[in-house]
Amino acid sequence: MMPVMPMFPLGLVLMPNMPMDLRIFEERYLKLLGDLVLEDKPEFGVVAIERGRESGGGEKRFGLGTIASVTEIGTTEEFYGLQSIGAQRFRVNNWLPDEPYPLADIDFIEDLVWDESLNPLLELLDVKVRKLLAFASEFTDLQYGSDTILSDDPMAAAWQLAGILPVGVLDQMDLLGSETADELLSRTNEIVETADETLRAMIAQQDGNDFGESQV
Structure with a gap:
């Protein structure tokens, strides 16, 4: 059942x-x-x-x-x-x-199961995501800053890097649907690599609203 x-x-x-x-x-x-x-x-x-x-x-x-x-x-x-x-x-x-x-x-x-061969990519993404957050903070209020502390567990940290990205729901759903740890990191990297485009879309969609807590 x-x-x-x-x-x-x-x-x-x-x-x-x-x-x-x-x-x-x-x-x-x-x-x-x-x-x-x-x-x-x-x-x-x-x-x-x-x-x-x-x-x-x-x-x-x-x-x-x-x-x-x-x-x-x-x-x-x-x-x-x-x-x-x-x-x-x-x-x-x-x-x-x-x-x-x-x-x-x-x-x-x-x-998802972590593969230690992904450690270098995780470390690189940590730097990239923090730079993106620092950049995005110049345009809008963010829920997570570039100084956000991540888990010591690499699989948890990979999800957290995806979670703190300042992107819209469709990009987040794409990340949530990842079938392997490699796919999650690769998709996160793709989003960061197109940071300028993502930021412009985010700013237009949010129209100045922040990424604060949800109220229902």
């Missing part, structure tokens, strides 16, 4: 090993938050929205996503929220009715 997972469609792509904070306002996701509090290992699926908006429902969703493993659930007088980190990737087999919140049958995707 395929696992059924509560889902959180967002206007962003969650990469494995990347942190994600959410402020939650919409009623259906407040219900999800309440259910997560009762779980020993709270987690949910995150899929990017292909077309539509985060709030209100009716959005078209991508069929590839990442499990968010919840690390903290907190409330203040102003908002409810959670902190999480990206875990295993998955593919959506079938969307179930959004009652009381989005649910889907999913298949988990095996984790």
Whole structure:
């Protein structure tokens, strides 16, 4: 039997090993938050929205996503929220009715396996991505800076380099769909190599908005 997972469609792509904070306002996701509090290992699926908006429902969703493993659930007088980190990737087999919140049958995707021969490329990409972030910060506010600290685990660091790139959802989805560690690094390198074009597209698409936390 395929696992059924509560889902959180967002206007962003969650990469494995990347942190994600959410402020939650919409009623259906407040219900999800309440259910997560009762779980020993709270987690949910995150899929990017292909077309539509985060709030209100009716959005078209991508069929590839990442499990968010919840690390903290907190409330203040102003908002409810959670902190999480990206875990295993998955593919959506079938969307179930959004009652009381989005649910889907999913298949988990095996984790990528690191090859030590990729270490030199990872080190090179670390430098390239940080230069790109420094450059991009001159044009727009970014969620991640050129001084972002990465994991000591090379596979986790590769995902994090992909995750901190200041690019749009389609490029992020392309990276998320990588089938090998080599492919992930190669795709990341291609994006960095076309930095000028990517930056121009990013600035036009974002229209001055930053890459801050999502609000739903």
